[in-house]
Amino acid sequence: MEFANFPFLSAILLSCVVGLLVILFIPEDRKMLIKWVSLIFSGITMVLSIYLFFAYDKSQGGLQFVEKVLWVESMGIYYFNAADGFNLPMLLLTGIVLFTGTLTMWELENRVKEFFALTFLLVAGVFGVFMSMDLFFIFVWYDVSLFPMYPLIAIWGSTRKEYGAMKLTLYLLAGSALILPGIIYLFVNSGLNTFDVVALMQPGTFTPFQQKFAFILLYLGFGILAGVWPFHTWSPVGHVAAPTSVSMIHAGVLMKLGAFGVLRVAIFLCPEGWQYWAQLMAVLATCGIVYGAFVGLAQTDLKYVIGYSSVSHMGIVGLGLATVTVDGLNGAVFQMFAHGVMTALLFSSVGYIYDRTHTKMIPELGGLSRTMPIASGYFILAALAGIGVPCLASFWAELLVFISAFKTYPIRGALAIFALVVGALFMLRVVQRTFYGEKNEKFAHIPDVPFGLGIPRMILVAVIVLFGLFPSVMLDVIQVASIPFISGLP
């Protein structure tokens, strides 16, 4: 058992679990109390994740804040949490999205207790996957984060919610049906009787064939959650059906869980498999980018637009991972973070508009910027971030990915850049038709975002701008992990 000092990572998990338990013991009709308790516990996780991000010693690098306890001796399972350059941005993202998501749902009145209890269960799983360094726990947390999605979407959602929830759950659990055999395959064939990722990462643990075989299982399994084309079809449907904060957590954080799983499990343990399958990954990623952009062009539902732009943007993450370069990895991880914050802001703005107007069809809205300038401002800013406008976080991430992709795969890189232009076109078209143009008198009486409800959106805007102006704050942390990893490749 080794603890550097205070177990910060476990504290994050504990604040989720304790929050969940406290909510379970509050009577159902004390709705305000439940919201405040959720806000306090999600605030604790956010503060802790921000602290960790800045307390990480970049000059030393490697794994820090290590917590390691032997869990099941006969199977070599460890409770092993650690932070490195790859998962710190993800922890920060989760903390921010959880906190802002809780604030966004402040107006919820229906079955409040169950909603926040399930949200905390979901987020505990997400944090667990990001911080765990033990395959068994990664899988356990992964599944813990998936199954609350069903009730969250099916009970509080909209637009074909039961269909969307069932489709999403079955797709994602079909993914874990590939991951579990992959993990057990690696465990058995290592001969080390351990699930410790660090121990299994030693070069020479697995033969090239084993790496290629396990990689494809793990890549497809986690890839389903990352929205890899052609397994992305659950994602727009699920996003559209989900309630606002669940869309935020889901598109903002949960899809990153899949990409992060590809990185942490598949790429870390099977680097040779990674190099072998990189071509395929690049093809699928490019397809996703192009497909997402073009299908998005045809949508009339605001949430579908965001859903398909997510498919496109997650394709950029996949393309970055497929380049097998330092820049590509940096860009991919940065893009996970930037896209997470940006999508959260998009869904959060649409959520406000939908709650007031009860429609998210673009033709019905129109001219919203005159009735709700602030709400429109949030959406437009997030849309600009998605397009990749300089000085906003996504710009740097997309730039890094496209430069390295263009070097490694010129044709696919060019296609992706072309798709990005199309994507920009469709986003601008959406902005133009929703927020400018003819004013719809039906919505003229609706008040703009009040200050209280504006707080979560402001936080997200601040994060996007901050990391857009100072990308090195993020890149310096990621590089600490990516440079040694790439140089250590066989």
Added chain:
Amino acid sequence: MKLWMLFIPELYFLLTAAAFFGLAMLARPNPRRDYFAALFLGGVGVVVALACVKLEGTLFFEAYRVDLFSQVFKAMLSMGFFLVVCLCTELNGIEERHHPEFYLFLTTCTLAMMMLVSSVELLTIYVALELSSYSLYILVPLRRGHGIDVEAGIKYLMVGASASAVMLFGLSYIFGVTHTTYVVEIIQVLPSIITTPAAIVGLLLTLCGFFFKLAVFPFHFWAPDVYQGAANQVTAYIATASKVAAVAIIMRMVALSGGTSAYLVDVLVTLSIASMTLGNLVAIVQKDMKRLLAYSSISHAGYVLIGILSMNTTGYASAIFYALAYLVMNLCCFLVVVKVAHDGSDLKIAQLAGLHRRSPLLAMTLMLAVFGLAGIPPTIGFTGKFLVFTAAMEQGYIALVIIAMINATISLYYYILVVKAAYLLEPDEELPRLAVSMPTKVLAGVLVTIMVVFGVFPHHLLEVALAAARVLM
């Protein structure tokens, strides 16, 4: 230590049976008295069985062995008996004057299964198996009712009798090729001749008798009808304790082959895949909760077989772990079935609508149990599946593991339908809140705690299972 002390758990249950026999003779029915007697005797039974876990030795001319393997299963069986009795507060499915008989045959069945897991001689095994079967043949048609119970009883008897006949035939083959009925001697002879047709056919036919108990394809036909036709509490018993005993004896018999027969493995793999797939696919269309659980039990028989057919220590240990996990999860489901259908009727899945408001506790218990059956962490069901798959992967059965995982995903669909009914659907007419008594709340709390705690901290349980499995090797 006196030799008879090895036999204490069985003696205890024999005396319990005698007590209920006495109660059955009394003229005036008194359900409260019968229930509390059963509850008390069952509770003491668990304590007795747990106290005897460490005993070791042989009895009755070496035909009966008491070791960690058998004692662990006896503890599980006594727990199953006790928990099923806990569900009998409102035994409305059975006429009041038959209550003592109900408890009597429940006790004899438990006694018989305890003898079954300890028997190491073919004829003793057969006698124990038949005693348990006959108790169930009587319990199934005991239901107060509309004839469906009689149909179920006859079906059960017919399929059971045929399985017994097939099994006796197989036993005769084994005796023929090995010239002995003692398992200890068979295990020395059989692995060397397991490639001969007579030996493999004998072993397989013998296994058929036990596959019937576990409801493995193609001996599963009785399960849906019997589950639906029997009283809810009887179904709970068949679905839990009876399955645990079947897992134990199948392990004992498969271990006879010494793990050297590729034929046996092939057959078991086929049966396992067929059971999983058939159970899961047919379960999707079920409308009745008990029938759904019946098909789910058929598919779970397939998962357990994966652990058994791995034929290594991890495999047997995982099967033991899985049996316990299955016992707890299924009892949770039946707790909800019994409480929601408190008049003793069958429970349709649609009748679960609005359960989250009628009783949040029962709804949560059901959700966790059902997700446990689907193999979702952090429940004991996931840990069980994880161990089973690890054992199979150690033997290199990658395809089998992937097929099993795909099956688990299919099964998730109908389990989610149950959760959906309990949490999402609203009943046509407003139903009153369910009155859940304090003991029921405690029972649900304990079962849920066991399910989650052993799912998250499997270490100690796994050590016990591994130790028990080593006895078998």
